[in-house]
Amino acid sequence: MLKTHFLKKLQSQYHEKKYLSSDPLEFVHRFSDPWDQEAVALVSALLAYGNVKQIRNSIETVLFRVSQHYSNPKNFVKSLQKTSGKKKAEVMFEGFVHRFNTGKDLVLLFKLLEMSWTKYGSLGAHFLSKVEPRDTTIENSLSLLIADWKSWVGKSGNGMQTSFSYLLTSPQDGSCCKRWCMLLRWMIRKDELDLGLWTENSPLRLTFPKEHYVRTDQLVIPLDTHTGRISQHFGLTKRKTLNWQAALEVTEALKEFNAKDPVSYDFALSRLGIIEGKFS
Secondary structure, three states: OHHHHHHHHHHHHHOOHHHHHHOOHHHHOOOOOHHHHHHHHHHHHHOOOOOHHHHHHHHHHHHHHHHOOOOOHHHHHHHOOOHHHHHHHHHHOOOOEEOOEEHHHHHHHHHHHHHHHHHHOOHHHHHHOOOOOOOOOOHHHHHHHHHHHHHHHHHOOOOOOHHHHOOOOOHHHOOOOHHHHHHHHHHHOEOOOOEOOOOOOOOOHHHOOOOOOOOHHHOOOOOOHHHHHHHHHOOOOOOOOOOHHHHHHHHHHHOOOOOOOHHHHHHHHHHHHHOOOOOO
């Protein structure tokens, strides 16, 4: 009963747009075109490690550099179909650094996004093509998407730098995949915060494989330092290591309070750590 009351109170307090300034999801809300949103969501989610100020500065820098050469992120990503576009992008992001990642990593990330767009129509369609009716979570589909991208990097002959591999975490490696799970939350949930861009009512739906959708109860909580420690404190997981199994355990525990949408608590739980500084 105490946990239920606490979670509902926390969600009521923090699950609001006014707190988006403390979250990388804010940058996605600046755009209305669904392909712009996909591109911005991808880079915003995958650069979401480090402190809030550092994350915001890096994402702002990426968007600023793109805006200096292209009218929108969609056109930038599509320009990477050509060798000239890729070379231009390398110049655009020269000198960019976000902790472990470099400008070269960003160019490769956007190139993989362009390849997904070209082959499937959207990143959402690529992900949803991996979904099977028997899947209980997004584990299998996420693992297959990451495997595709790793394979594409290998076939390009470039090889995968250690810094870039940090962006392609997979459940297969045991990682909690916090940033990918956060991206999936943004794309598959739909409310005043999350976009629901990969759902059957999305403007991207014409690119999606027929009857391939993900339910909110298949999502896995984006487990990071803040949500992990809070989850440990309240007994949502007994694991000391915040890995994929811990993320599954926390998600399963949250289903006791909301079976259909367990990760709906994620944004509020994260604010408790980020804004109030508790359990950090």
